[in-house]
Amino acid sequence: MQNLQLLARRTFPALILLTLCLMVAQSAHPWLLRWSGQLTYLPFLAMGCAALVAIKFSRSRMTLYCVLLLLPYAAQLYSGQLWLNPDIVPLPLLLMAAMAWLLWDKDRGFAPVNALLGLIQIGMAIAIALLLYTRLATLSLNWLAPVQQWLYPTYSAHFSALDVSLYAILLLTALLRIGLSPTNNHCVLFVSLLLLPLMQWHGPHQLLSIQISLLAMALLLLLSVILDSHNMAFRDELTGILSRRALMQYVQTLGKKYVVVMADIDHFKSFNDTYGHDVGDQVLRLVASRMTRVTGGGKAFRYGGEEFTLIFPRREPAQILPHLEALREDIANYQMVIRSPDRPQKKTKQTTKSRSKKSSPGKQNVQVTCSFGVAERSSKAGEFMAVMKQADMALYDAKKAGRNCVKTRT
Template sequence: MSRFAAVRFSHFLPSLLLLLGGVFLARLAVLSEFFASLFNVLPTLLLLLGGAFCLVYGRQREVFLLLTLYLGYFLLDTQVDHFRATGQVRTDAALIFHLCSLLLPLLYSLYAAWQERTHLLQDMVARAAVLLAFGAVTVGLAQRFPEALLHWLSRVRWPALQADWLALVQLAYPVFVLGLIVLLVQYLRAPRPLHAAQLLGLGGLLWMLPNTFTLPNALNVMSSQIMLMLVAALAHEAYQMAFRDELTGLPGRRALNERLQRLGRIYVIAMADVDHFKKFNDTHGHDVGDQVLRLVASQLRKIGGGGKAYRYGGEEFTLVFPGKTLEECLPHLEQVRQAIEHYRLQLRDQQQRPQDDKQGRQRRAGKAASQVAVTISMGVAERGAEQASPDEVIKAADQALYSAKSAGRNCIRSHGQRRGAVKLSPGTRQ
């Protein structure tokens, strides 16, 4: 299966809506008194509340992302307030703006790509040391050599790339481009809502900085929206951890329990179990066992007929068909059973595993690779007089699953079926 199979537009959707909403509000000439007051205090509230939320759950990376954004907002807001009040910029405005244009995307990209892999306290100390080092060096240079530093930042190094619409110093754009590439690669390697929010957040900074002084509300609105994107992405991931199975990507047991509470009067529930999974897992190892579960989950996710698959636990899965009858669901269940039966999982000899990828590609189609068939058994039941509640329907489907196992596995059996289950296309069994 492709490594990009986990990429989801839903990872980007909440952050994209917040970003577009921020651009729309920032472009308004005048905000209402309510929104103006809200966006004046929202960055501070998000730093305090979002930072506390991150610290409680040990998310140091997001703490320093929020802190970096807030420091940039605070420095620029001081300059913007003076400009609004007097109509003139302060003497140090150009230097501070250019430094923020360079350091803000640099530190943002650094913290966004800095994975949390060490002890909580050690990781936090290291991140704080980096921030303090950058801050101390920058403040020291700005105080001692302000004119030389300003000249170095604002110098045109690539005249061919200079244009009126490029409002930032030239050094800032390579930092933005490099940061966008790094964060894009990070998302593609590990598709997560937070990685998507970080990527869009850097794009938001690229839009915000050139408009800091030209649009009166750009700084407050976009700083708030980017910080809100990160906090919302954390909440999104917390929801996924609670309601979605990490191994298979399917909704988990808690999501199933909530769905069962909202079923109508007509529905069908099927229980599916991987045949001989324990023996298979013990023979080939737990890593291959995980591949089997992901394979089965990927096929069950494609179930038609309005059904939805859930990870029930272990090697068991549940399929729910709201508003369907048993006769309507059986063809779709049989179709997915056959798809799993006909799929061949490639295994390589672990004792002769090649030392590099080139040798692996050469052996992949040879004797070092073996094919293993995976099959599942299913039990299915529908709501009726004997089983009126979802728990009773699941129990009936479970009983039908045991009957399918007794009938030889790799088949489907419905609750109350008296005859042995018939396999429409018998295949090899594990």
């Protein structure tokens, strides 16, 4: 569910931008038509800038995407032909196969061996798509004709039933990939695939539509690099919440009234010693996800190790204590299930019989609790680090009081 939300949040803005670009192109404003004829090199310049930034950040897939997206534009611009073999194999379809293949791959950098491997993969994907297309083209697809006329009667002259079928399969394959990992980079690369069918469509003002769409795509590729780099710098890699660096930046925006809460996972070292670091990482993710749900206007950060920081701007301790108590109970009431390493992987008759005697064989429920220390900015503690020190002392008071509680220092 979380992946679907990220997918929607990171894909829809790009789709809206591309749709607006196509609407602007279809308006056929005289200034746009004049620009289209005089600045045909501008998409090359924009995509070249995007490729250079991608190289700087070692985004090999994005660099290849920039090059592959320009190939149909260059082919149509200088030769007026989008087919490797006229009336047989459309170039955009073959390039989509290569780009969908790359989407499932990882960024390999630009070492000579890795670069050669990337080119080999592109060649293999194009060869497989070419072979599949030529094989399927000999088959009778008359049964798809009614569907073709019903779904896209206006564009049936531009796309055969085979073209539409293969485009749909490749897009669904790419959509599955970004559903598994909806990063900004993956989502923008997926959206760029949608430009390829546009390049095969011979409609009014097609060249202008492609030019504006390529400019928008170059902007989106640049933004994806910036956003992913920002997330790497300001989000904790393990838990996904804001990091200590983001906390220090956020502090600069605080006014003269705020509350700082230091939170610590109780007996965290024993989790690592007893169950291993993998379980310890699960505990950190669990607590982090609960911290981000705190109510009362709080903002959660991972301070380091098993410590978290909550900031409540324009609040007083009395106003946030009910919200902290609700957060503490939410964490404490969650039963975390840990699977024993010696649990049998496959069901047997013996394990089936034992289930009647034991409800959860090979599993153990553990309880995670947190202690909280609260401090507010005051005349005695006017600087943020002084307030944090007070909150840390309050956290120490909570530990001495038996843990799993909230303590305040003024």
